[in-house]
Amino acid sequence: MKAKIDRTYEGSFHIVGGDFSRAGEASTELKTILLRMGMDEEIVRRVAIATFEAEMNIMIYATAGILRYTITPEEIRVVAEDMGPGIEDIELAMQEGYSTAPDWVREMGWGAGMGLPNMKKNSDVFRIESVVGEGTTVEMTIRLGDCGEESR
Amino acid sequence: MKLKEIVEILSLKPLVPSAGLEREVSGGYVGDLLSDVMANAGEGNIWITLQTHVNIVAVAVFKNLSAIVTVNGRMPDADTMEKAAEENIPILLTGKSAFETAGKLYQILNAKGIQD
């Protein structure tokens, strides 16, 4: 099934840390929007997982941020921006298994050091920028093209 | 294989009455690290874990898992159950360990030709 998208759709969610019971709300809402548009389920799954990981990182490390999405006929783009502590060594942070998650977060099952790799794996284009003391921006693009595997 | 049959054979205790057990199970995954489950669990899998806090429901939703089994008699938090009811995710409790539960489940699915 291919969704018919005739224009650009945009929206955003504010992510506030602390209340973990609300984690995933933004991703759930985005998922609902995409399904309602008739998007392919596999595409929706990839977007939801990548977005959820980004949402979690904001909640855990930055306490507050904003998640913006743009849906065009060609692609879905999600930008997660926070004004948290930033990441000193991005290459290290991108490595599977690297985590600085505090104990209370680990007790809840986060902190495998797999969130950023998961975001990358589920995106066709993945970008991360971070400035220590200023914040982190993660940009994930998932293509909607017919080319399937070719586009990944 | 239907979740209902597995619940019966393993004597799992369904904790979310509104979440029906008539769903198809495609396999299983064991893990307590949420991002690992997000990376490696398959659609329709039963997820065996000792995590009980509310974020497990979101993981199950985004991965389209068929159910969550909490092991060692670990009762999920109240807000976890609430969320699971909202999202229609079955949570099944067992007093057995993850090892025993996974072993049994593997046997059952293997016998049905779902897992080899």
Ligand SMILES: Nc1ncnc2c1ncn2[C@@H]1O[C@H](COP(=O)(O)OP(=O)(O)OP(=O)(O)O)[C@@H](O)[C@H]1O
């Ligand atoms: N938004 C952010 N702000 C500051 N630091 C971050 C941010 N996102 C990630 N990091 C840093 O990068 C590390 C790796 O992140 P990643 O999401 O891959 O793993 P994790 O969050 O530690 O564990 P998991 O995602 O598997 O639960 C984090 O432990 C943290 O040190």
Ligand SMILES: [Mg+2]
């Ligand atoms: Mg993470």
